[in-house]
Amino acid sequence: MTARLTPVLTAHWDQPRAWTLAAYESTGGYAALRKALSMPAADVLAEVKSSAIRGRGGAGFPAGLKWSFMSPPDGGPRYLVVNADESEPGTCKDIPLLMANPHSVIEGAAISQYAMGSDHAFIYLRGEVVHVYRRLMRAVEEATAAGYLGTDVLGSGTTLRVTPHAGAGAYICGEETALLDSLEGRRGQPRLKPPFPGAAGLYARPTSVNNVETIASVPGILLNGADWFKSMGTEKSTGFGIFSLSGHVTNPGQFEAPLGITMRELIDLAGGIRRGHRIKFWTPGGSSTPIFTEEHLDIPLDFDSVAAAGSMLGTRALQVFDETVSVVRAVSRWTDFYAHESCGKCTPCREGTWWLKQIMERLEHGQGQPGDIGKLDDICDNILGRSFCALGDAATMPISSAIKYFREEFEAGMHTPAAELFSPDASVLFDTSEVKEAAKA
Amino acid sequence: MAGHDASGHLHVSAASKAPYDEATLARLHEDAAAVVARYPQKRSALLPLLHLVQSVDGYVTGRGLEFCAQVLDLTTADVSGVATFYSQYKRHPNGDYTVGVCTNTLCAVMGGDAIWEAVSEHLGVGHDETTADGKITLERIECNAACDYAPVVMANWEFFDNQTPSSTIDLVDELRAGHDVVPTRGADKVCTFKEVSRVLAGFHDGRADEGVAAGPASLLGLKIAHEQGWTAPTPDSRAAAQPAKGAAK
Numbered sequence: 142m143t144a145r146l147t148p149v150l151t152a153h154w155d156q157p158r159a160w161t162l163a164a165y166e167s168t169g170g171y172a173a174l175r176k177a178l179s180m181p182a183a184d185v186l187a188e189v190k191s192s193a194i195r196g197r198g199g200a201g202f203p204a205g206l207k208w209s210f211m212s213p214p215d216g217g218p219r220y221l222v223v224n225a226d227e228s229e230p231g232t233c234k235d236i237p238l239l240m241a242n243p244h245s246v247i248e249g250a251a252i253s254q255y256a257m258g259s260d261h262a263f264i265y266l267r268g269e270v271v272h273v274y275r276r277l278m279r280a281v282e283e284a285t286a287a288g289y290l291g292t293d294v295l296g297s298g299t300t301l302r303v304t305p306h307a308g309a310g311a312y313i314c315g316e317e318t319a320l321l322d323s324l325e326g327r328r329g330q331p332r333l334k335p336p337f338p339g340a341a342g343l344y345a346r347p348t349s350v351n352n353v354e355t356i357a358s359v360p361g362i363l364l365n366g367a368d369w370f371k372s373m374g375t376e377k378s379t380g381f382g383i384f385s386l387s388g389h390v391t392n393p394g395q396f397e398a399p400l401g402i403t404m405r406e407l408i409d410l411a412g413g414i415r416r417g418h419r420i421k422f423w424t425p426g427g428s429s430t431p432i433f434t435e436e437h438l439d440i441p442l443d444f445d446s447v448a449a450a451g452s453m454l455g456t457r458a459l460q461v462f463d464e465t466v467s468v469v470r471a472v473s474r475w476t477d478f479y480a481h482e483s484c485g486k487c488t489p490c491r492e493g494t495w496w497l498k499q500i501m502e503r504l505e506h507g508q509g510q511p512g513d514i515g516k517l518d519d520i521c522d523n524i525l526g527r528s529f530c531a532l533g534d535a536a537t538m539p540i541s542s543a544i545k546y547f548r549e550e551f552e553a554g555m556h557t558p559a560a561e562l563f564s565p566d567a568s569v570l571f572d573t574s575e576v577k578e579a580a581k582a
Numbered sequence: 583m584a585g586h587d588a589s590g591h592l593h594v595s596a597a598s599k600a601p602y603d604e605a606t607l608a609r610l611h612e613d614a615a616a617v618v619a620r621y622p623q624k625r626s627a628l629l630p631l632l633h634l635v636q637s638v639d640g641y642v643t644g645r646g647l648e649f650c651a652q653v654l655d656l657t658t659a660d661v662s663g664v665a666t667f668y669s670q671y672k673r674h675p676n677g678d679y680t681v682g683v684c685t686n687t688l689c690a691v692m693g694g695d696a697i698w699e700a701v702s703e704h705l706g707v708g709h710d711e712t713t714a715d716g717k718i719t720l721e722r723i724e725c726n727a728a729c730d731y732a733p734v735v736m737a738n739w740e741f742f743d744n745q746t747p748s749s750t751i752d753l754v755d756e757l758r759a760g761h762d763v764v765p766t767r768g769a770d771k772v773c774t775f776k777e778v779s780r781v782l783a784g785f786h787d788g789r790a791d792e793g794v795a796a797g798p799a800s801l802l803g804l805k806i807a808h809e810q811g812w813t814a815p816t817p818d819s820r821a822a823a824q825p826a827k828g829a830a831k
Contacts, residue, residue, distance in 0.1 A: 144812035148804050152814070155804055159795035218622065227727045230686050236727040237800040240767065261622070268633070268670050269682075269726055271739040271778050272768040272793060279790035304620050307782045309629050310669035312724065326628030326654070328667040344623055365817040372815055381814065384803075387729035388688055394730050394802030410806055428687065460688050460729065474687040478724055484667075569693040570733070571746045 145406060147373055147381045150357050151397045154241040160276050162283040165244035171289050173360035177252045178297045185256040189359060191367035193379045198224055198315075198352030199426060199455045201378075201444045208257045211339040211347040220348040221254045221262035222324065222338075223356050225277075226308055226315040228267055229427035230478060231458030234383040234395060235353035239266070239273045242357075243280035249356035251290060251301045252363055257349055260300040264353075265320055268307040277305045312482035316530050317350035319484065330486045331530035354383060374400040378443030378454070388423075388461035389415040389568075401446070404459065405438040418463035422546065426455015428475045429535030431542030432468075452542070467563035468547040469554050472539045473501035479536035490533030493524040497536060504554030507561070514544060514551050598643035606638060607649075614653045617784060624654050628664055630783045632671050637780035641672040670782075672719070677712040678774045679757045682723035682736040683750065689725070693733040693746065698722060700747035701754060717758045719775075730799035731766070738778045740765035743797060767797050 153159055153168045165171070177185045190205025211219065223246065227235040239246060250262040266274055281303050284290045292300045306324060313319045314329040321343050323329035342348020358380065362370050371379045378400040384407055387393045391412030398407070404423065414420050422432045425442065430453040433440075440450045447454040462471060480494040497520055500513050521537035528534060544551055553562060566573040602610065613634055618627045628650060635646030642665045651658045665671045683698045684690075690698075705713055705720055712719045728734045731743030735750050742753060743766040756763045762771040769789040773781075781787050807813065 144807070144810075144814070146803050146807040146810075146812045147814035148807050148812075149814045151800075151804050154796040155801050156795070158791065161791070228725060230725040231688060231729050232725070233727045233729045237796055241795040241800065267727070268629075268668075268782050269723070269736065269739045270741075271773075271781055272741070272765070272789075275769070275781060275787070275790040278784065278786060282786075305784070306620075306626075307630065307633065307784070308668070309632065309671055309782075311667060323629065324626060325623065326625035326664065328664055369815065369817045385730060387732055388692065392799075392802055393732070394799040396803035396806075398803075410803070458729070462688075462691065466691055471687045471691065474685070474690055478686055481724070565691070565695060568691045569696055570744075571693055571696075573696055 173364040192362045192370040197354035219259040220343045222350045223264040225266040225353045228312040231427040231460040232456040245357040249359040261302045268309045313484045330484045375443045384457045386411045389463040400443045401441040421464045424460045427458035430455040465567035467559035470559040472543045473505040475539045476501045487529035489524045490528040507558035509555040634783035677719035682721040684734045685722045686725040689732045740768035
């Protein structure tokens with residue numbers, strides 16, 4: 142029987158004190174960095190390029206290609222920025238990775254810097270995870286003391302530095318150019334592209350922004366080779382990835398598998414849908430990817446297959462909702478989120494998300510007005526492709542897709558509150574009679 | 583308490599502009615120099631410096647804004663423009679503990695809304711409001727990247743997984759009583775808002791080695807792989823171990 146799960150990044154999370162340098166070295170950690178430093182930087186880049194690894198932060202752009210698009214070295218600084226601002230609703234893979242094995246990201250960052258001719262990497266971590274920041278700072282300190290980072294890494298004469306940096310609460314900073322502005326000490330608002338970060342990124346210098354999981358995959362690619370990596374996954378979505386199952390499955394959790402595994406297989410591994418219930422809708426890659434339904438369970442979860450089915454693989458944030466859940470309530474809450482997180486820089490997103498929120502709220506309360514569904518479609522149409530960055534586009538995804546699959550629930554929002562059609566108590570994991578008791582106490 | 587309205591402007595009371603005493607200011611300058619030294623350009627130090635101000639003042643004060651502006655050669659308008667953009671920077675005195683209930687869709691549906699209602703009623707405060715004893719600032723928070731542990735509650739940005747209304751009420755009661763509270767995945771205890779703000783400014787508190795590496799949900803796939811004998815192919819065995827390509831292929 143072939144392996145349905147292929148733990149690589151998660152393989153040692155169950156080791157005692159897995160986050161320490163000693164634990165990481167005991168499982169072969171930093172061997173890939175030694176190997177990389179013995180190779181010309183161009184060969185390291187070529188190996189990553191040959192692996193065809195596509196970015197794990199959602200967009201799926203080939204990482205090696207991204208690095209090779211950086212402006213050529215001119216003697217000035219070049220930067221790697223690791224995007225650890227994991228905030229997409231449903232996405233919960235980078236934070237546990239950094240909590241359990243920060244050294245894999247640091248080793249990946251060291252190798253990646255070397256490949257792109259940079260000597261300084263920043264790891265931009267969202268600020269709302271203080272223990273992860275402790276682990277990250279400690280790991281950088283340990284790696285530096287052991288000579289894996291510094292001005293003469295492992296006696297090679299190469300300088301590789303990693304600076305951890307904590308954000309302060311803003312979803313938009315996951316957008317790479319907003320992240321760069323934030324890292325420069327500004328409001329996290331996206332920049333107009335071009336120029337792309339590869340030409341003018343951090344401090345207007347050539348910069349590559351890569352997701353945590355992408356960078357953590359680099360040591361394995363270097364050590365085992367691009368062919369090993371490509372032996373997993375599909376032809377155009379190579380390798381493995383962490384699939385995060387949450388919501389109404391029996392056992393939510395993290396599953397590291399070759400890209401191309403199906404939702405049906407993953408739900409099976411998670412013990413099935415919550416007992417006595419059936420799946421209603423799910424997100425393949427977070428709330429910013431159009432929802433799917435039961436008919437999509439056998440689509441291979443790789444970039445192209447999911448796109449062909451009308452959604453996006455995104456961050457493999459698989460949120461499962463069973464038949465007790467009102468799609469209008471779910472979408473209304475996501476819409477609140479986008480309105481709250483819109484940075485305000487561009488009009489379609491700033492104003493559009495606000496209007497979407499008003500309409501979704503009245504639909505949720507059964508106070509929809511004639512023409513509201515058409516109005517939602519119309520506003521989505523005017524945001525999609527017209528906003529400054531992908532946040533505005535993202536705000537339209539749950540709405541458009543939910544109307545497509547569950548239009549009747551939006552129509553019901555003209556006269557009946559969502560909570561009457563779908564009792565929220567039925568979706569909750571605990572006995573809600575407890576709520577009334579507890580509040581009295 | 584003044585400045586209680588959730589959507590108010592940056593609260594810069596006269597008291598918050600009172601100058602730092604000499605010792606505090608000296609220590610702030612020393613810490614700020616260490617922060618600035620981490621970056622090629624000093625403005626990058628602004629976010630950590632605002633965390634640093636909160637570690638001293640408990641929120642972003644007028645004097646804190648002025649301090650950041652002075653250290654980084656910015657105007658106070660520049661600094662407050664940044665401070666008001668990010669949700670972790672508080673515009674009025676924060677409680678010793680920020681308790682955040684995730685009410686983004688997934689957590690909300692799984693029980694976050696019920697938890698929010700129960701704890702808000704129990705404490706008698708709403709979003710971004712602080713209990714009269716100054717202990718708890720309650721917040722509705724967005725997704726905190728722990729969806730496999732829904733419903734999630736954060737206390738001073740430490741994880742409390744798989745919460746219920748009663749577990750969250752116990753949590754806030756323990757915090758208000760001054761007892762040590764242990765997060766599900768985090769340090770051995772929840773530190774105060776000021777202590778945690780200092781960590782976010784980039785200063786160690788020596789607690790990195792406390793707590794677990796991963797919770798059970800994080801380890802679920804690995805556990806199943808162990809049970810089934812599933813592994814990633816080794817470099818030499820890749821011809822033999824063709825990976826799963828999905829049932830649909």
